[in-house]
Amino acid sequence: MSLKNNNIWSDIDWPTIGIYFLLVALGWFNIYSAVYNEDQHEVFSFASRYGRQLIWIGASFVIILITLILDSKFYSAFSFPIYSVVILLLLAVLIFGVRVNGAKSWFVIGAIRIQPAEFAKFATSLALAKYLSQYNFKPEKIKFFLGFCLITFLPAVLILMQNDTGSALVFIIFFLVFFREGMPSVYLLVGFLAVTLFILSLLYEIPVVIIVLEFFGLLSFYLLRRELKWTFNAAIVIVVLNVIAWQISVRLFPELSLTYPLLVSLALSVLWYLTKIYKHKLKESYLLITILFASLMFTYSVDYVFNNVLDDHQQRRINHLLGIESDPYGAGYNVNQSKIAIGSGGAYGKGYLQGTQTKFKFVPEQSTDFIFCTVGEEWGFVGTSVVLLLFLLLMIRLVFLAERQKSVYSRVFGYAVTCIIFFHVAINVGMTIGLAPVIGIPLPFFSYGGSSLWGFTFLLFIFLKLDTNRNELVN
Amino acid sequence: MNQYINRKYVIVGIFSLVVLIFISRLFYLQVIDQSSKLLASNNVLRHVSKYPARGLVFDRNQKLLVYNEAAYDLMIIPNQLSEFDTLEMCEMLNLTKEQVIQRLSKAKAYSYYKPSIFEKLISARTYAPLQEKLYMYKGFFTQTRTLRRYPQKIAANVLGYVSEVDGKITKEKGYYKLGDYIGAKGVEKSYEKVLRGKKGVEIFMVDVHNRIKGRYKNGKYDTAAIHGGNITLTIDAELQIYAENLMQNKIGSIVAIEPSTGEILALVSSPSYNPELLVGRVRSKNYLELQKDTLKPLFDRPLMARYPPGSTFKTVNALIGLQEEIVHTWTRFPCVHGYVSGRFRMGCHPHKSNLDLIKSIQNSCNSYYAHLFRNLLDHPKYGSFENGFETWRKHVLSFGFGKRLGVDLPNEKQGYIPTINRYNRIYGEGRIKSLNIVSMAIGQGELLMTPVQMANMAATICNKGYYFTPHIIKELPQAFNDLKMPLTVKRYSDIDSVHFNPVIEGMYLAVNGLDGGTARNAAVKGLDICGKTGTAQNPGKDHSIFIAFAPKNTPKIAIAVYVENGGYGATWAAPIASLLIEKHLSDTITRKYLENHVLKGDLIHVIKK
Known part of the structure; x- marks a missing residue:
């Protein structure tokens, strides 16, 4: 069935290939400019980065040919074996790898260095495509969510261990x-809430975050029930309790952080809310209170991770990004x-090869x-x-191509490729x-680098190969 | 099957939103915000100054007074250092090991990548052996500077010196950068703009480690250093040397002016110092020592010292009296070994009594000028004492007293001519009487003048009423000629020229009078010297003062000599002035005995006792 239309060159998506070659060519010209030096400019010198990049580009043609020659079913069939091999490589690099720029993630074979992490991306994509396209897959079931997390985070954790x-x-x-x-939308919303809280907790002190959370809790309650009187009562309770706890702590325990009285008063007011919720059978308000406490715990853990887990330079880089620290010569x-x-x-x-900032390092x-x-x-x-x-x-x-796939396997892999490219960009x-x-x-x-170029070439052309069989079921 | 197909729009929406945000941000960074363009050029370009040699200084006879000698700053870039022979370096530069270590850490503290000065202004002699070995000292290199050299070693107060600019100057004047030199005293300061030339600049492109990567646009925007302009001074080096020799071991000033132009022929401040002391590496050490010297060799006396003019001022009072018709040449006043009014008595030295105006100058009669001055101040035609005083003061100011003459050297002082307000403060409003200030008749009291003002007084008298601002510059490069403009203007006193003849006659007789004169020892046959002695009372021994000009009819030199604690005007000042006039007019000294006497005269070590 798959051999009915044997001519791969007529089925392959040429616009994508065109963009691919355009990007690779632009990349090479910019690498040439970035390392360009008036004293030496032989284009085909293996000693220079642009010379080596030309060789990597040449080698990607071989990769393209291989990926296109292999049958689509090969990928589908060998998804998990490939994934397993890469996981093994990731483990091996932890033991036999070489440290470059602080990351122990390279194999060195003669003059060539290879970074298995680049290949972990397409291996994981293959595995996920296989996993998500299985016959009885139900996205809303927690079992599948955990399976998804396992496949995704196993390589991620191994790479994290390589620093x-x-x-x-x-x-x-x-x-x-x-x-x-x-995937249920609530996960995406929770993710969004988590990112927002993460930034808030780094930007502001915890007491401020607590008060902001209390405010949003009341607001959500009003939006859920549209009961102005109840919302108002709830607000009175929490404000009064907050102020009393604050006054007590200022007078009796002046050295104590403001966080504790706020938490105590919040807990007391929540006790009172719970009796009311039980009495009036406001079921959805239980969820609200759960989210409130989950958010609080998340804020605390962010604070803890930031101060105790992250390295100094990582802290500084995050601080700089958020505008907390300004240090133009440091982080x-x-x-x-x-x-x-x-x-x-x-x-x-400024014109090609005319850049002064990048050229002089x-x-x-x-x-x-x-x-x-x-x-x-x-290029301005x-x-x-x-x-x-x-x-x-x-x-x-690529999204367009992914959506026209008959088989879910190909579609998932297409989205994986697209999303990886998106995240990198x-x-x-x-x-x-x-x-x-x-x-x-x-x-x-x-970017300069063989592993990176080959990794993305693999990703893209496996998908283009799958796309040539878009009207067939490959899984 | 595809129940979630609409989610593709969410995903494409996220992609598009991120790209849109990036493009907006890039539009702001690249098109709207211009600051990074400026930052970028500061990042990558290094401007290296090319130092010009300062202009040369000549005397009026084109004798070289100041020239340049190559000197070398030893520079260091710490991150390029490798091990080197510290001991050898100590020997070559005459430094201790501690000094070398301290300078190394100072350079490192400044920057590892940027060059800083390790040792500045190394002389050519030290440089020669250093240069041969420098290739062994990685991270060191030299930059060429210049040192001032003084072949004559004279006129330190006129020539001045250069010093390194400080942070204040670099802030005020954009031209200067730290490490530059600027004229700090003398003509080096007043003609700084002429002498300094113009710094050139070489623009290099540097990488992030400050390593030079080549010339910016192949040197298109580089400029060459422009050599400083040469200047010719009005000083006559030979006369200056002779004058300095005559003043040795004496404290005081000599100012000699060419009356027809205002050019300063000699300007002596004694004691002085060897100008080479304030050059290069030894400058700061020597400067401190000179500053501590109790005889104040750094103090430029001819322009900055304010003295009472003593009896030399009688000439001016005589002129004012004639102009105001208070006296005439035939007017006589009695002298009873002094001036007496009630219980007040001002002494005078013995001479015949009832002198006329000419004789009063010849004999320097105190009583004559007490009469003249009081008659002037109290004359009924002015209506009040204040008006009389103001009339007198206005005439005095017209001679250039009480204000800066505008000499083209830094730090000229004003002198002081008292105002009526000052007397009102001292004596109470309207209570002042002419008798209270009668000492000003003979140049004492509150009057204060600088030696250059006294020399200018002599020049004004021999010019019969006008003077040119005394100045030191004779020739400048064409481009700076407008600096000379104010020096070529004739400035008139408000005394009619006819009144000068009797005063000149009196001054001639003071030197040449056969029936005696206060400065007979200043006479030189055939030179027709005219002069007026002064003896200024002060808390110590009297100051010896003499102003003079010669020859009488075609004056070529006007001079003021002020010898602190020298006694009578005729004791030291008159012989010195006379010798200098003789030297200038006939270029020979006939009176060797007088010359020897002056050269041997030692007033400093007498004072010290």
């Missing part, structure tokens, strides 16, 4: 894939220099994680918008312009 936080965070984006496959140095480089490009840029990692600076400086706003729109075009095209570009924390992940197809 490569950036690559580990990518796995969060699989929730968006799960969302498309029917914020990279971002500051990168913003200067991008901003100095102006509307039309003011921006660190300018051929890998900060390659977008070279685009910004030399025109260049940055064109690159971002190209990525958006690619992502929308969002975080990578976001950090160069100061909108995302500085976690070192590459810009897909653009």
Whole structure:
């Protein structure tokens, strides 16, 4: 059945391939500029990064051929075996790997270094596609949710243990894939609430967060029941109890943190609410109170994790991002220099090879994680918008392709590819312009590096191969 | 099957929203906010100053007074250092090991990447052996500067010195950067703009470690340093040397002016110092020592010291008396070994009594000027004492007293001519009487003048009523010629020129009078020197003062000599002035005995006793 239409070149999606080659070519020209040095400019020198990148690009043609030659059913059939091999590699790298830039995530074979974390992304995508496309899959069942979490977080935790936080965070984006496959919306909302609380608890002291939560609790209650009188009574109770507890603590225990009297009074008022809720049978209000306490615990754990788990430099980077700390030569140095480089490009840029900021190494990692600076400086706003729109075009095209798949397996894998690309673009570009924390992940197809380029090429072309069999069931 | 198909819109919506946010942010960063463009050029460009050599200074006969010698700053970039022979470096630079260690840590504290000065202004002699070995000292390099050199070692107060700019100057004047030098005294200060030239700049592109990566736009915006302009002073080096020699071991000033131009021929402040002491590495140490010296060698006496003019001021009172028709040349006043009014008595030295105006100058009669001054102040035609005093004061000010003459050297002082208000404060409103201030008739009392004002008084008298602002600059580069404009204006006193003849005659007789004069020892045959002695009373021994000009009919030099605690005007000041006039007019000294006497004269070590 699959051999009926044997001509792969007529079924493959050429617009996507076009965008792919355009991005890879643009990436190479920008890497060339980023490491360009007037003293030596042989294009095909293996010693220079642009020379090596050419070799990586050449090698991706081999990868493309292999992925396209293999039968679609191969991926489906070997999803879990591939996943298992990669998990083993991730374990192996913990033992035999080499530390580069503080992350023990590289295998070194002669002159070539390989980062298995890059391959973990497509392996996990394959496994998830297989898992979510199984016949009796019910997204709302907690069993499947836990299975999903296991597949997603096993590689993430292993990568985290390699001290490569950036690559580990990518796995969060699989929730968006799960969302498309029917994950209850409340998870997404809880995630959103968690992020908001996370930022709030870092920006403000805990007592402030408690008061804000109390306010939103009352507001939600009113929106749920539309009972102005009850809401008003509840507000009176909590305000009075808050003030009494506050006064007692100020007078009797002046050295005590304001958090404790607030928590005690909140607990007392909640006791009173519970009797009322029980009496009037306000079922949905139980959930409200549960969420309130869950939020409080989350705030505390954020505080705890931030102060006790995160390293100093991670704390500083988060603080800098939130504008709590300003330190242009310390934690914020990279971002500051990168913003200067991008901003100095102006509307039309300084011209190809004319950038001064990136060329003279003011921006660190300018051929890998900060390659977008070279685009910004030399091609200006025109260049940055064109690159971002190209990525958006690619992502929308991929969503379109994913939606036309007959088999769920292909669709899930398509969404996985798209979401991984999205997460990389969002975080990578976001950090160069100061909108995302500085976690070192590459810009897909653009950044220097064989592992990264090959990883994304694998992802994209496996999906394009699956797409050639879009009208068949491959799972 | 596809019950969640609408969620694809949510997902595409999230993608689009993020891209939209990024593009807006990029639009702000790249198109609206211009600050990063400025930051970027500061980041990457390093401006390196090219220091010009300062202009040369010549005397009026084109004799070189100040030139430059190459000197070298030893620079250090700490992060490029490797191990080096500390002991050898100590020997070469004459430093202790502790000093080397301390400077290393100072440089590191400043910056690991940026060059800072390790040792400044190393002379050529020290530099030669250092240069040969410098390749072994990684992280060190030299930058070329210049040192001032003084072949004549004279006129330190005129030439001044340069010093490193401080933070205050760099803030006030944008031209200067830390490490630059600026004229701090003398002509180095007053003609700083001419002498300094123009710094050049080389613009380099640097990377984040401050390493030079090449010239910015291939040196298109580099500028060359422009050599400072040379200047010629009005000083006559030979006369200056002779004057300084005559003043050795004496405290005081000499100011010699060419009356027809206002050019200063010699300007001596004694005691002085060797200008080479305030150059280069030894400057600050020597400066402190000179500052501590109780004889104040750094104090520029001719322009800054304020003295009573003593009897030399009688010439001015005589002129005012004639102008106001209080006296005529034939007017005589009695002298009874002094001036007596009621219980007041002002002494005078012995001379014939009932002198006329010319003879009163010749003999410097105190009584004559007490009469003249009181008659002037109390004359009924002014209506009141105040008006009389104001009339007198106005005439005095027209000679340039009581205000800065505008000499083109820094720190000139005003002197002091008292005002009526001051007397009202002392004596009470309207209670002042002419007798209270009669000492001003003979140049005592509250009057204060600088030596340059006294020399200018002599010049004004011999010019019969006008003077040019005494000045030190003779020639400037074309571009700066407008600086000379105010120096070429004739400034008139408000005394009619006819009145000067009897005063000049009196001054001629004071030196040459066959029937005696106060300064007979100043006479030189054929030179027609005119002069007026002064002896200023002060808490210590009297100051010896002499103003003079010569020759009488075609004056070529006007001079004021002030010797602190030198006694009578004729004791030291008159012989010194006379020798200098002779030197200037005939270039020979006929009176070797007088020259020897003056050269040997030692007033400083007498005072010290």
